[in-house]
Structures are given as C-alpha cells and as structure tokens.
Amino acid sequence: MLRKNKGARTVTTNPDVHIITGNKAAAEAARLCRVQVIAAYPITPQSSVVENLAKYVDSGVLDAEFIAVESEHSAMSVLIGASMVGARVFTATSANGLAYMCEQIHWVAGSRLPIVMGCVNRALAAPWNVLNDQQDSMSMRDAGWIQIFCRNNQEILDTFIQAFKIAETTHLPVMVCYDGYILSHTVMPVEVPTQEAVDAFLPPYKPHTVLDPAAPRNINPVTLADPRPNADGVLCHGYMELRHLHHAALREAIDTIVAVDNEFGAAFGRSWGGLYWDYLRADAEVLLMAAGSLASEATAAVDALREAGVKAGVIGLRAYRPFPDDAVADAVAAAKVVVVFDKSLSYGYEGPICADLRAALHGRATSPAVHGYIGGLGGRDIKARELVAATCESIEWMKKNTGRKGTGWVNLQL
C-alpha cells in the first residue's frame, strides 16, 4: 500500500514496486489495459513506449496486433480503423509527430472514438529541439480530446488505466500528457498493479457502433449543417447538433474524470485529485499553478516560500480539457494572487493555462489577481528558486501596482 506523504510525493512499502521510467509506466499501463491494436511510429522522446510494447507483443506477453506504420498520420489512421470495428487501441507520440497527425486528432474526436494516446510533451520545431515543453499538446487544445497532465511516473501508469475507462464511458478520446525526459526518461518507483485488479476495474471495451456487413452503416459521410430526415422520415442531427453533443460530452466529462479517479482510488488505494491537485492550499495567499512535473517542482518552491514567511501553495492542473473552470476558480478563490507557469504559449497573447484561468475567474464577485509566466520552453531548466523569484516578483509588483501585470518569462536571457 502507498501512504500519502505530501501532495505529489509518496513512499511505499510494497515489494512489487518497480523502478521504471515514465515511458515504461505508459507501456505497462497499455499492457494491463489489454490493448488489442497498437500503431507505432518512432519519435523522441516517445519511442521507448512503443518499443516496450513491441517486446510485449513479440514475446507473447500481450495479445495484440502491433503495426509499425510509416508516419504518425497513419498511426492514428490505423487506430481509427481498428477502433471503428470495435478494438481497444493505443499509440503514443510527441511534438512534430502530434502535429503531423493533427488532421486525424480532429477526426478521432469528431468520430467520438474512445482512443487513448500518450503525448510525451516535447517542444515543437522549428528550430529542432527534442526536449520538453508543452506546446505540442497545447496546440491540440481545441481538437475535442480530453487532455490530462501527469506529475510523476506512478500517475502516468494510473492515468492511462483511468483514461481507457473515461474514454469508453464518455465516447471521447483521451490524451495522457507527460513531460518528455523529465518523466519519460527518469526512473521512479512505480507500483504496477496486477492484471486481475486492472481487469476488475476496466471491463472489455463494448463499442457502441461497429462496422459490420450484417448491419451496414455509412459512418462519417457528408453531413449538412441542418438536421435531415432519414429514410424512415425521422429527423437526424445536422453537423452543428453533432458538434454541440461533442462539446456537451466534454463538459460532462468533468464529472466523469473525478468519478473515475475516485473509483480508481477505491480499487487501488491511490487517487490523483481528479481535475487538479493541491499542496498547502488551505491558507495560501499565493498560489503557484502549473500542469505536469512543473507543478511538482512548485511544491519545493512553496516549501522555500513558506520558510521565508510567504503563505504559498500549489494548484497542479490535471485536466486541461475539459477545463475545470468552476472547480479551479473555487479552489483559488481565497488567494490574493495566482502565479501561473505555462510551458507553452499562445503566441501573441499569453500562456494558455493563464488565459483560461483568467476567463474562469471573470465575473466572480471576488477573485485573486492572475499573473502569468512562461518558462521551460525547449527544455530550459526551471529550478525551484526561479519559481520562488518569479513569485516574489509578483508579490512585489502587487505592492506597487494594480490592474493587469504583463506576462513574465522565467530565466529569459536576451
């Protein structure tokens, strides 16, 4: 059993804990979820996820079709085809691979297929850079997928198992995002659950629509904006109604993400906060907010800030889409300022998490100030002391100024 220590950290006395990388944890999760079709295309830092799965399939540990395709676009195409006939499917990618499959990312979501994919977060080219930031998954923000960020390798394994359940419950695809190298290539203790436990938690996939000559359907044909009658005269949805239902499903998924995390906690003794997690939030006047491993780093910054007398805490965002606006707005309501650290950028505006938090808080009677910082792009290291410095800069700024502070950049060296 794992005993909760603080926020993002756990200690264990379980002899079945393995010391593995985030990518190995992802592959173990896919194996435990009994994925039936895997499409694979190499890209750093994702490659070892599918390399591990290839070993499982070749050695007979996993009974699945492993298809080594010629591109990421085809990787997702293979998954679309296999999912359409009722198979549970998996792939993982990073950065330009994700960008290359962009068309199919939208196609999956529009088809409401419960595909689960790992996005090992990496900086997008140009120029080439293989190290971590979160621009890749953020650039797919509006494609209609659920996006969940992980803070450590145990959460990666557990979140993939949760993701299949969320996807198959909501008929929405789930992108499990975790930081390249920082998690993907770093070993940590991870408890690998038994197959029996995962089987009990995740039943076999029961597809809602199956391509079958015995019951022919024409799936995803041209669909007009307005409703049209079918051959029996029954009015069927137009394109816009389908889009509304897709959006409504994503909003409803806010509850599903929480419910599945709770259910997982009851089954495995670990849960991850559902939509977000926090650290020393209760009395915090200053909240540091981020997604992924950077939020874990922020707990060290908060420890230092507390030692210096600043009542600081952390909000670690798990679900980025659907954006848990009410939950997060409530969670930060009592603070004076939220300092948001984004590892990505909506060019020409500000960090996407920062912008979404501002929007979530807008119109509330009282709400904290929101200060945004960009950091860690292209793998630029962010140290806890730099998070402390940025937080102190914000606190000092608020003593002298009112209104909206412009976006800051952590450790920028122009």
Next chain:
Amino acid sequence: MATTALTLPETEYMLPGNRACAGCGLGIAFRHITKALDGKCIFVVPASCLTVLGGMYPTSSVTVPIMNCAFPSTAASASGVAAGLKVLGREDTTVVAMAGDGGTADIGIQALSGAAERNANILYICYDNEGYMNTGTQRSGSTPLGAKTTTSPALGKCEFPKDVPAILEAHHIPYVATASPSYPGDLYDKVKKAKDLRGTRYMHLNAPCPSGWQFAPKDTVELGRLAVETGVFLLYEIEDGVFRLTSRSRALAKQGALKPVREFLELQGRFSSAADAAIDAVQEWVNQRWKRAIERHAE
C-alpha cells in the same frame, strides 16, 4: 469461364438513385465490385467522388458498410480495420479501401506504400478518373499529358501520368490488376480473385468521367472501351509477379491492332486544344507501353 452480364449474380448492393453525376463510370464499377464481394465487405473511403455517390447523412445509397476517412489515410485506415477484424476474429469480411486517383497517386500514396510494404490484408481499389473531379476537375498525378484541367487550363498537363500499378508492383504484393467498367465481367472476375487472396491486393480502374473529361454521359461505356482499344488503358493482372494481359487487351495482343489514340482523345473536350505534338507524344507513350506489355505477357 469468364463472367458475363448473363451470369452475374442478381443481388444488388446499390439502392436505386445516388448522388454521382449522370454517366459516372465509378457507379458502374462500384456495382460490380460489390456484387463480386457478395456484400461481405467493409469499404474505407476518403474524400472522393465515391463519398458523393454514397450520399449524405443520414441516408446512404449503398447497402454495404462504409467508413469514411481522411483524404491521405485510406490505406492506413483500412489496414487498421483489417487489424481490428483480425483481433476480433472477424476475418471473413473483406476490407476494401477505395479511393480516387488523387487520393491514391498523390495525397494517399505514402499510406498506400506503407500498407503495401507491410502487406496489410486489404484490397485497395483506385478508380482513376484522371483528376480531382469531385472538387471541380483539377490536375492530379494521374492526369494524362495534354488534358486541360482547371489547374492546367491553357496548355493542358505537360507531364505523363504516374504509373501507380507499377509502383505497387514494386512493393512485391500478391496481386496487382487493372480493370474497366466497360468490361464488367473482367472487373468482376478480378475482384472475385482478389477477394480470395490474402495480403495487399491492388486494383486500378479506369473510370470515364463525363463532367471532367467533357463528353456526353451516354458515351461512358464507349469511352471506356476506346481507352482500352487505343491502348491508353491496358487490362492486365500481375499475380505473384507474373504479368498477363486480360480480356479485350489480351484479344488485341493476339490479333488485330490498337486504334490510334486520336480516336479516343477527340471525343473529349479536355483534349480539344491539345497540340498535335502532345497527341503524338501520347501515341508514342502508348506504343512503348504496349510493346512492353506484349513482351511481358505470359499465357
């Protein structure tokens, strides 16, 4: 015995009425393909004239399942369907990827090459109407030299078309064949043969297009015949590397001669301003291909 109109099965998998243009060669082809598959198939179709033929949600003009897919993804999507059917124990269903020439020779060729190299268990059928006809007749990699399109409007296309079956043959797949809706028995028999093989099977269909080629819709079958009789389109199959001319092309190789290409081209508005030099170039291209085909032909 070669199948004829008299021996075709009667079951239809196309409903009365569809959204294809009048005289569309694709419709004739699709009818015979579905008959040959006896309806036990799943079609994977990218953006194409076949999408249009199938109709708009929530109605369909055909009684076989269709999975519409993104334009470049046909062969990959189909290989995913095949993989899914395999793991689910449903391999009695033929997975048919069916795309136009743009979706095959241009935007879809990467996925097709990948699927063929993996020998994915799919039947890939390209219906070649020699351009992006569904979007208004733009030039494709399969448009013939001299043909006017909206993106080769003045001079006509200045390059020869890609030889896609040759590209597929270079992938060492078990079956490559060409067919024409104007020779439906030959088309039917080839699909039937392909259906019973495993691995990647590739068929390339000539699909006369009244709106894009600019001829009268009543002349579709005649145009398809002339394409073969002039040697612009050859009917053949390559089974395990062995090349055989079939049907009308085989008969022409045994006796008689090809008609001049001019007889085929002059019926089409898209060649109306083709220079003599262009027509001569097409004739020479045909002559060379015909010579090679006769040399390769094995009885």
